[in-house]
Amino acid sequence: MKSRIFKATVSVAIFMVISCIAVIMGVLYAYFDKEYTNELSQEAVYIARGIERNGMSYFDGFDNKQNRITWVAPDGSVLYDNIADKSHMENHADRIEIKEAMESSVGKSVRYSNTLSEKTIYYAVRLTDGSVLRVSATKYSVWVLLLGMVRPILVVVFAAFIISAALTYQVSKRIVKPLNEIDLEHPENAVSYDEITPLLKRIAHQNRQIAKNMEELKRQREAFSTITENMSEGFLVVDNLAKILSHNQSALRLLGIKNNVENRNVLELNRSESFCRAIDLALGGKHNEQILRLEGKTYNLLANPVYQEEKVVGAVVIILDMSEKEQREAFRREFTANVSHELKTPLTTISGTAEIMKNGLIKPADIPHFAENIYNEAQRLITLVGDILRLSKMDENSFSGERSEVDLQPVVAHAVQAVRQAASERNISVNVSSVSCVIMGIPSILEEIAFNLCDNAVKYNIEGGTVDVTLSEKGGSAVLTVSDTGMGIPEDEQDRVFERFYRVDKSHSKEIGGTGLGLSIVKHGAAIHNAKITMESVPEKGTTISVEFGLTSEKSVL
Amino acid sequence: MSIRAHFDDELSFLNTELIKMGALCERAVSVALDVFFTHNRELAKAAQRLEKEIDAKERDIEDLCMKLILRQQPVAGDLRLISSAIKMISDMERIGDQAQDIADIAVNINDTELENRIHIKAMSETALKMVTKSVDSFVQKDMSLAESVIAMDDEVDSGFDKIKNELIAAIDSNGLKSEEYIDILMIAKYIERIGDHAVNIAEWVEYSLTGEHRKEDI
Numbered sequence: 193m194k195s196r197i198f199k200a201t202v203s204v205a206i207f208m209v210i211s212c213i214a215v216i217m218g219v220l221y222a223y224f225d226k227e228y229t230n231e232l233s234q235e236a237v238y239i240a241r242g243i244e245r246n247g248m249s250y251f252d253g254f255d256n257k258q259n260r261i262t263w264v265a266p267d268g269s270v271l272y273d274n275i276a277d278k279s280h281m282e283n284h285a286d287r288i289e290i291k292e293a294m295e296s297s298v299g300k301s302v303r304y305s306n307t308l309s310e311k312t313i314y315y316a317v318r319l320t321d322g323s324v325l326r327v328s329a330t331k332y333s334v335w336v337l338l339l340g341m342v343r344p345i346l347v348v349v350f351a352a353f354i355i356s357a358a359l360t361y362q363v364s365k366r367i368v369k370p371l372n373e374i375d376l377e378h379p380e381n382a383v384s385y386d387e388i389t390p391l392l393k394r395i396a397h398q399n400r401q402i403a404k405n406m407e408e409l410k411r412q413r414e415a416f417s418t419i420t421e422n423m424s425e426g427f428l429v430v431d432n433l434a435k436i437l438s439h440n441q442s443a444l445r446l447l448g449i450k451n452n453v454e455n456r457n458v459l460e461l462n463r464s465e466s467f468c469r470a471i472d473l474a475l476g477g478k479h480n481e482q483i484l485r486l487e488g489k490t491y492n493l494l495a496n497p498v499y500q501e502e503k504v505v506g507a508v509v510i511i512l513d514m515s516e517k518e519q520r521e522a523f524r525r526e527f528t529a530n531v532s533h534e535l536k537t538p539l540t541t542i543s544g545t546a547e548i549m550k551n552g553l554i555k556p557a558d559i560p561h562f563a564e565n566i567y568n569e570a571q572r573l574i575t576l577v578g579d580i581l582r583l584s585k586m587d588e589n590s591f592s593g594e595r596s597e598v599d600l601q602p603v604v605a606h607a608v609q610a611v612r613q614a615a616s617e618r619n620i621s622v623n624v625s626s627v628s629c630v631i632m633g634i635p636s637i638l639e640e641i642a643f644n645l646c647d648n649a650v651k652y653n654i655e656g657g658t659v660d661v662t663l664s665e666k667g668g669s670a671v672l673t674v675s676d677t678g679m680g681i682p683e684d685e686q687d688r689v690f691e692r693f694y695r696v697d698k699s700h701s702k703e704i705g706g707t708g709l710g711l712s713i714v715k716h717g718a719a720i721h722n723a724k725i726t727m728e729s730v731p732e733k734g735t736t737i738s739v740e741f742g743l744t745s746e747k748s749v750l
Numbered sequence: 751m752s753i754r755a756h757f758d759d760e761l762s763f764l765n766t767e768l769i770k771m772g773a774l775c776e777r778a779v780s781v782a783l784d785v786f787f788t789h790n791r792e793l794a795k796a797a798q799r800l801e802k803e804i805d806a807k808e809r810d811i812e813d814l815c816m817k818l819i820l821r822q823q824p825v826a827g828d829l830r831l832i833s834s835a836i837k838m839i840s841d842m843e844r845i846g847d848q849a850q851d852i853a854d855i856a857v858n859i860n861d862t863e864l865e866n867r868i869h870i871k872a873m874s875e876t877a878l879k880m881v882t883k884s885v886d887s888f889v890q891k892d893m894s895l896a897e898s899v900i901a902m903d904d905e906v907d908s909g910f911d912k913i914k915n916e917l918i919a920a921i922d923s924n925g926l927k928s929e930e931y932i933d934i935l936m937i938a939k940y941i942e943r944i945g946d947h948a949v950n951i952a953e954w955v956e957y958s959l960t961g962e963h964r965k966e967d968i
Contacts, residue, residue, distance in 0.1 A: 433762050451890075457766055460889045463773035 205356035426511030474507035607642035626663035629670035772885030797853035804846030873909030
């Protein structure tokens with residue numbers, strides 16, 4: 193705007209200067225022209241008088257070479273010329289000024305030279321005898337005069353330009369200043385030209401409108417991001433070039449991305465086959481579901497195209513963590529397989545033995561031995577089914593008994609009592625040291641825990657080993673510790689022994705007995721009581737398992 | 751849409767295509783190694799299919815790059831990206847070929863005890879990691895990843911030398927099964943070549959990022 197004002201003003205100034213010069217030149221030239229013609233006419237009249245009085249002799253001693261003086265006879269022949277030789281001059285009767293003078297006593301004409309650089313003014317007077325006296329003067333035309341004045345004119349124009357530029361610069365600055373000072377945030381307060389007040393009002397109105405819309409958008413975006421950020425599912429929005437437009441933290445977490453991904457290509461997050469296919473199909477306008485496996489986890493990808501005016505403009509991808517579900521399913525399958533296997537083994541023995549007996553292949557004396565076999569296997573089945581039932585009851589959270597205050601001391605004593613028989617058969621000494629600890633719990637489950645721990649300690653012990661059962665109070669919790677001197681558990685299997693049907697030593701499992709469910713029951717029971725299980729084990733040295741229960745007193749405070 | 755915005759869209763499309771092609775290469779190498787190590791014949795077909803897919807992708811990307819160069823006359827960083835893309839895809843295509851070759855040869859090897867005598871697994875895992883990382887370095891425009899790929903090549907090279915010596919010793923002691931050993935030598939060589947191509951890709955990534963190439967004076 194400043195430069196616009198500047199240019200306009202300077203060009204106006206230059207135009208004014210040039211047109212002034214032109215007008216002045218025109219007026220002055222016309223004035224001098226007239227003066228000059230007057231002079232010529234006076235001179236012509238003056239000389240004419242002289243000739244009329246003195247005749248040709250008037251020219252004697254006439255040395256005026258400034259103007260050309262020609263005396264023409266009435267027939268057009270030249271009688272005298274002060275510059276050219278009259279004998280070489282043609283007849284002048286057809287000259288305009290002479291013709292005019294012959295007709296009306298005075299004639300005048302102006303002729304330009306070929307180059308227009310000079311012009312000649314002729315003035316003719318008719319004498320009384322019919323002859324004509326002509327005075328003419330040659331002078332430069334206006335163009336030549338102008339050409340001569342080019343330098344001063346340029347100087348003037350240049351000076352005008354400099355001065356007007358300097359002034360205009362200041363002026364334009366001053367004009368623009370109030371406009372620049374308008375605070376566009378609050379245009380209604382601005383003091384400025386009246387002409388732009390409506391514009392300012394309009395801007396103020398639009399500002400308010402924009403602020404309102406922004407507020408609205410921000411609120412919507414916050415609501416949206418609150419929803420997406422609190423989703424545990426990953427959420428990605430991509431445009432039709434697979435560039436990420438929006439995402440939530442869960443998506444980055446699930447895909448294991450740490451850096452900023454806004455506006456990056458979605459395939460930079462993951463480029464596995466299923467991910468590529470999900471994006472491709474969605475951008476091709478097809479809803480699809482894919483399974484993505486990533487670092488031992490399983491994700492379900494749900495990809496949907498986004499349409500705008502029947503054209504795919506992007507896609508929305510939702511990432512669901514299926515690992516847990518998948519794990520549970522695998523767990524269930526494994527459990528079913530294990531249960532069937534564990535149930536089938538004793539049943540095969542029972543069925544086989546019974547078949548032999550049925551076919552009468554056994555001496556009557558041996559029958560008690562075979563019957564014992566059947567009995568033992570049946571007992572094993574009963575224990576197994578009992579264990580499975582207990583576990584599935586715990587799974588279903590349907591406990592046989594409400595929580596009540598239980599003293600662990602008699603529970604432990606009871607469990608130890610139950611294993612003493614088996615222990616003494618293998619010369620294992622069982623040492624108990626216990627204090628009275630009252631906790632809130634379910635008696636039947638607590639009994640299961642104590643029994644299974646003691647039972648394992650005896651079962652997996654060596655001949656003549658020891659089992660130490662300690663029940664003590666430590667820092668507000670009751671700790672039941674059972675240590676044995678048995679085979680121990682290798683470090684890499686310590687996590688797995690709590691799994692159902694898992695056994696460290698698969699080959700000896702049969703002769704030791706046991707169902708592989710004992711520690712599972714302990715783990716489950718402890719979980720129901722919010723108890724913590726710790727395990728220390730050194731292979732060939734022994735195992736110590738501690739279960740830490742919160743005490744009643746602590747619970748009642750809570 | 752302005753010309754520049756249109757060009758940007760096309761560049762980002764090129765980027766997507768390169769990522770896809772890189773992913774195909776990773777998959778091809780890992781499938782080929784699976785054929786070799788797990789003797790899964792079914793996977794050999796998958797390796798062939800992947801090789802065809804990679805070839806098709808190479809042609810597509812080549813076309814796209816040529817179109818971009820001719821129509822947009824890119825300069826500076828854009829030109830570097832496109833020219834290094836043209837170089838990278840030929841390395842990727844070679845990786846696909848070699849993966850298929852490995853799969854083809856591996857089908858004939860039945861020795862399940864091989865692992866105990868020839869220690870090829872560590873080397874092939876390194877090579878696979880190199881391919882993954884070189885693609886990662888392009889995807890994430892990460893110089894340090896590209897450098898680590900280049901550093902890993904020595905591991906693969908020395909692995910190849912070791913396997914060669916092991917194979918020579920094995921042939922000396924047991925001349926009957928030499929044919930299989932030659933096959934394994936070929937596979938080891940292909941794996942070593944895959945590592946070299948991964949290095950090339952990483953070098954082109956460096957070039958596209960910095961404008962300087964280690965080996966060539968561009």
